Amino acid sequence: MSEIVTAGILVIGDEILSGRTKDKNIGYIAEYLTNIGIDLREVRVVADDEADIVAALNALRSRYTYVFTTGGIGPTHDDITADSVAKAFGVGIDHHPEVVARFRERYAPGDLNEARLRMARIPDGASLIQSATILAPGFVIGNVIVMAGVPSIMQAMLDIVAPQLNSGPRMLSEQVRANAREGDVGTPLRAIQARHPDTIIGSYPFLDENGQPNTSLVVRSRDPEKLHAALAEVEAMLADFHKPAV
Amino acid sequence: MSEIVTAGILVIGDEILSGRTKDKNIGYIAEYLTNIGIDLREVRVVADDEADIVAALNALRSRYTYVFTTGGIGPTHDDITADSVAKAFGVGIDHHPEVVARFRERYAPGDLNEARLRMARIPDGASLIQSATILAPGFVIGNVIVMAGVPSIMQAMLDIVAPQLNSGPRMLSEQVRANAREGDVGTPLRAIQARHPDTIIGSYPFLDENGQPNTSLVVRSRDPEKLHAALAEVEAMLADFHKPAV
Numbered sequence: 073m074s075e076i077v078t079a080g081i082l083v084i085g086d087e088i089l090s091g092r093t094k095d096k097n098i099g100y101i102a103e104y105l106t107n108i109g110i111d112l113r114e115v116r117v118v119a120d121d122e123a124d125i126v127a128a129l130n131a132l133r134s135r136y137t138y139v140f141t142t143g144g145i146g147p148t149h150d151d152i153t154a155d156s157v158a159k160a161f162g163v164g165i166d167h168h169p170e171v172v173a174r175f176r177e178r179y180a181p182g183d184l185n186e187a188r189l190r191m192a193r194i195p196d197g198a199s200l201i202q203s204a205t206i207l208a209p210g211f212v213i214g215n216v217i218v219m220a221g222v223p224s225i226m227q228a229m230l231d232i233v234a235p236q237l238n239s240g241p242r243m244l245s246e247q248v249r250a251n252a253r254e255g256d257v258g259t260p261l262r263a264i265q266a267r268h269p270d271t272i273i274g275s276y277p278f279l280d281e282n283g284q285p286n287t288s289l290v291v292r293s294r295d296p297e298k299l300h301a302a303l304a305e306v307e308a309m310l311a312d313f314h315k316p317a318v
Numbered sequence: 319m320s321e322i323v324t325a326g327i328l329v330i331g332d333e334i335l336s337g338r339t340k341d342k343n344i345g346y347i348a349e350y351l352t353n354i355g356i357d358l359r360e361v362r363v364v365a366d367d368e369a370d371i372v373a374a375l376n377a378l379r380s381r382y383t384y385v386f387t388t389g390g391i392g393p394t395h396d397d398i399t400a401d402s403v404a405k406a407f408g409v410g411i412d413h414h415p416e417v418v419a420r421f422r423e424r425y426a427p428g429d430l431n432e433a434r435l436r437m438a439r440i441p442d443g444a445s446l447i448q449s450a451t452i453l454a455p456g457f458v459i460g461n462v463i464v465m466a467g468v469p470s471i472m473q474a475m476l477d478i479v480a481p482q483l484n485s486g487p488r489m490l491s492e493q494v495r496a497n498a499r500e501g502d503v504g505t506p507l508r509a510i511q512a513r514h515p516d517t518i519i520g521s522y523p524f525l526d527e528n529g530q531p532n533t534s535l536v537v538r539s540r541d542p543e544k545l546h547a548a549l550a551e552v553e554a555m556l557a558d559f560h561k562p563a564v
Contacts, residue, residue, distance in 0.1 A: 083361075086518065086520055087520060087522060087536075088344075088345075088348065088361075089348055089357075089358045089359065089360075089361070090348060090349075090352050090358070090489070090491070090538070091345055091346075091347075091348030091349025091350070091351070091352050091358075092349075092491075092520075092522075092536065093522065094345035095344065095345065098334075098341065098363070099334075099337055099340035099341065100337075101337075102334065102335055102336060102337030103336075103337025103338075104337070105337070106336050106337050111335075112335045112336070112337075113335065113364075113365060113370075114335075114362065114363065114364055114365075114370070114374075115329075115334075115335070115361070115362065115363035116360065116361065116362050116363075117344070117360065117361035117362075118359075118360055119359060119360075120520075124359075124360070128360075146500055146504075146521070146523065147500050147501040147504040148500060148503075148504040148507055148508065148521035149504070149507060149508035149511050149512075149519070149521075150511075150518075150519070150520055150521060183501070183502075185501065185502075185504070185505050186504075186505045187500075187501050187502075187503075187504025187505045187507075187508070188501040188504070190504070191501075222523065243336070245336070245338075254392055254393050254394060254433075255393040255429070255431065255433050255434040255437075256429075256431075256433075257394075257433075258392075258393040258394040258395070258431070258432075258433025258434070258436070259431050259432045259433045261394055261395060261433075262394065262395035262433070265395050265396075266395075272332065272396075273395070273396070274332055274333060274338075274366075274396055275392070275394035275395075275396060276333060276338075276339065277392065277468065290333075290338065292336070
């Protein structure tokens with residue numbers, strides 16, 4: 073079995089921490105990575121502060137196969153991601169000639185001002201994430217993938233970069249509706265988890281369509297046989313729980 | 319001026335990292351804390367893994383005035399937050415007599431099983447976050463506030479604990495619609511930010527009702543006079559930008 077590939081996400085932006093903007097990228101990237109066989113292990117959200125960005129990025133990039141960042145690559149003074157990434161890697165940063173050339177094609181001469189040229193600042197050695205529809209590019213440096221914060225642009229960037237990523241055996245997942253309260257099944261479920269250490273069994277309470285407390289049980293494993301062995305025990309446990317009293 | 323009060327959030331749960339559940343608590347807590355004069359500085363999301371929870375909690379609680387955790391206080395084997403918090407603080411954990419007594423009132427005798435009793439495990443020295451409608455309590459230990467992951471229950475817990483928290487001078491915020499693309503105003507905006515170091519000026523692009531790129535400019539400060547001085551310059555800059563050519 074090939075190696076497990078891991079990831080962290082670093083969300084950069086005062087607007088997320090103030091609550092002004094509600095993040096939509098974490099959940100999207102999480103689901104995307106699960107689907108392509110990359111294990112998301114940790115997420116951090118930090119402010120538009122160089123020291124905070126550098127510290128979080130260095131912690132995450134030393135720990136996980138990949139780090140995905142979102143936010144802070146626009147044209148204004150609070151967009152400091154590219155400079156912070158360069159600092160974290162200890163490399164220089166300058167206007168990237170290919171991006172500047174593209175900007176000269178796309179912007180009217182009076183519009184290509186100092187602010188917009190900031191979006192062409194790319195750390196030395198990074199490769200661009202760009203397409204015909206993406207104006208300000210993202211970039212990849214080392215194991216760090218730097219993307220926009222606007223969800224539609226971030227999603228386009230993720231589609232571009234994903235085929236270049238290593239991925240491992242995909243985490244498989246099966247879900248069962250318990251038709252029971254979480255506390256009704258917690259004790260036998262713990263025993264099943266103990267017997268199946270190569271699976272991860274999760275229990276998630278929800279209110280069902282009748283307004284009753286109900287529970288989703290999720291069994292995950294990279295090995296389909298182990299997953300189905302645990303799942304069969306979960307289903308047998310539920311059948312036993314729901315068996316009419318004699 | 320009283321001291322600035324800071325916070326971190328620690329979201330605990332495999333289901334957030336797998337993308338199965340989309341977090342709704344970060345944005346809610348962020349907005350809530352801003353409104354009561356507490357500065358959210360950092361968010362981390364970690365898996366249901368004791369070592370990861372302990373490490374993240376210790377990092378955050380040493381750095382910020384308060385840490386709010388969500389998730390992992392239910393009745394199943396994957397609910398390990400209370401035990402992990404006890405470990406982070408180096409204190410014992412046991413069934414809390416007050417919670418057990420409450421459970422004995424609420425549950426039918428056959429329903430008060432080992433799994434449900436797990437929800438009565440509270441670290442030594444913690445105080446409970448509870449109400450008539452909250453079954454499994456949250457708790458406060460040191461500067462750490464431990465809450466449920468289910469949004470409606472988390473919100474009820476936050477309402478209970480908020481009046482007990484210290485808060486600082488509230489961060490005030492004013493927003494202006496630029497009717498301009500972000501890159502059009504980035505250069506003068508940077509100059510305004512440089513002249514008003516006690517404010518934080520943010521620039522957030524959006525597509526407006528005509529499908530055109532537009533920008534929200536947000537000026538924040540704890541000092542209303544400083545805020546309005548910077549805001550006046552932002553408005554004058556926009557008026558100048560929109561002035562018809564002679």
